[in-house]
Amino acid sequence: MVERTAVTFIDLGELTEPTEPAPPLRTRRRRPGRSRTLLALLASVTLLVVAGAAPPTPRVRAILPAALAVFLSTEHVFTVVAQRGVTDGSQELLAYRRPEPTVGPPQPLTPLWRMPLGSFHGVQLVESVADGVLLILAPTGQADHNYAETLLLDGRTGQERWRRSGTGTLDPSGRLLLQTDAAARPDRLTVVEVASGRELWSSSAAWASYHEPHAVVVTYTPAGDIEVLDPATGAVRGRLSDVDEPSDRLYAAIAGDLVVVLRNPTTVVGYDLDGLVQRWRVSVTPVDYVTGCGDLLCARAHHGGTQLLDPVTGAVRWTHVTDADDVYIDLAGERRALAMDFRPSTPGVTAIDAATGRTAPDYGTWARVAGPGLAPYLLGVRSVAGGGLVLARLDPAQPQPRRIDVLAGAVDGCQYRAGLIACRRHGGDFGLWQLPD
Incomplete structure (x- = not known):
């Protein structure tokens, strides 16, 4: 199976529409022995076996007080709650030490620290980093809070170390890709050192994303170009210009090692991320956008279902037929796909059979568990x-x-x-x- 990677969408122009567990082992009941010597020997062996056996696999079990939101990370667990003693809607961020593995009763958790958020910000992301906590506050539309902010907090005390405008994305090398909102500083990507907040380099970009498997930054510039940049220096490694094929319906997505561009409703072009060399160009039934969806690509129309494309050749492998506007394929393979159904009558994750293009009735409906979105399941x-x-x-x-x-x-x-x-x-x-x- 092809490893699933993070997929980012780039809207480059206006569109017309927009286990079962194993059964328990049966054990034979031993008949009581007649010899006390034999019983003593068996008891000694049993004690040795039990003493030498590995302990049962521990499970983390802890209880968090009621909260407005919960954020899990590698070092901490965070919650957002209403701030105590105020009635203006203000909130605060609470940090807890990640609970230790245990086989006993649920562990009570005590906050390490609290940080007031005020009444003007919502929390978009909280992430543990080396000796710190990265906090992204979402904009609220208020006159003095109409842009996102990214902060680095001390992991032990919650004290603020630095703050910058914009929304950040981490890369594995300790850099932060900071995309500023138009209200703060239009069309700008700033890459900063996480530990200090020091700017390393910046570039004009309306959109940017870091792709770990290839260690590159992909941006969409105000001029309409897609650029592949070196994350350490910002040097341009490749550029895909819209000048060669002007279009007012350009839409693109990054899926694995492929840049997929919808040039017009019936033309999809795939480019290798390395060098932006065209891999294929295909015609499809009119669609509104194309994204990665597991092993395949999903070319979706707001009315009329989804065509599943082969990322290697661009060929249509199979089609999901539906008249519903709120059923979206999330992960797809050769024989089956998983789709999110947002209809009020049937909300949840369902399976779509490739042979029929319709819902598999034997799969049932499941409520999706929110996660990082990088696994092939x-x-x-x-x-x-x-x-x-x-x-x-x-x-x-x-x-x-x-x-x-x-x-x-x-x-x-x-x-x-x-x-x-x-x-x-x-x-x-x-x-x-x-x-x-």
Whole structure:
């Protein structure tokens, strides 16, 4: 299977529409021995075996107080709550130490620190970094808060180290790609050193994304060009210009090692990310945009379903037929796809059969567990009799969901990251479980 990578969308112009667990082992009941010597010997052997056996695999189990939002990271767990003692809607960020593995009762968690957010910002992202916490505050539309801000906080105290306008994306080398909002500083990408906030280089760019497998930055410039840049220096490694084929319907996406461009509603062109050399050019039934969706590419029309394209050749492999405007394929393979159904009557993740292009009735509907979006599968949950949620791995390469756990007491609002899964429980608090391998 092709490894799934992060996919970024670039809107370059206006469009007309816009497991089951293994059964328990049966053990034979031993008949009582007649010899006390034999019993003593057996008891000694049993003690040796038990003493030498590995302990049971621990699961992280902890309870978080009720919160407006929860964020999981490699070093911390964060929540956003209403600020105490005020009535103006102000919020605060609470940081907790990531709970230790345990086989005992749920661990009580105590905040390490609190940071007031005020009433004008929402939290877009909280991420643990080396000796710090990266916090991105979303804009609210208020006159003095109409742009995003990115802050670095001290991981031990929550004290602010630096603050800059814009939304940041981390790369593995300790750099932050900071895309400023138009209200703050139009069309500008600034790359800064995370530890200090010092600017390393900047470039004119209306959109930018870092692609880890290829260690490049891909940008869309105000002039209409797609550029591939060196993340350390900003030097241009490749440029795809719109001058050769002017179009007012240009749309592009990055999927794996491919830049996919929708030149017009019926023409899709694929370019190698390395060098931006054209790989293929195909004609399709009119579509509104093209994105990566697992092993294939999804060319979708707002009315009329999705055509699944081969990223190597551009050929249409199969088609999802639907009249619904709110069913979106997320992951696709040769035989099956997973789709998000946003219709009020049937919300959740369903499976689409390639042979028919329609919903597979034997798969059922699952509530999606929010996650980082880099795996070639999804996680889903469903309610079980007696309470709680069954957790399953949803893989388009497999005919059925594989059930991997039961989350006792969980209700909804699940998310996973960095080996943890958090779900809202009855009463509004959140449970934390260790995500099974």
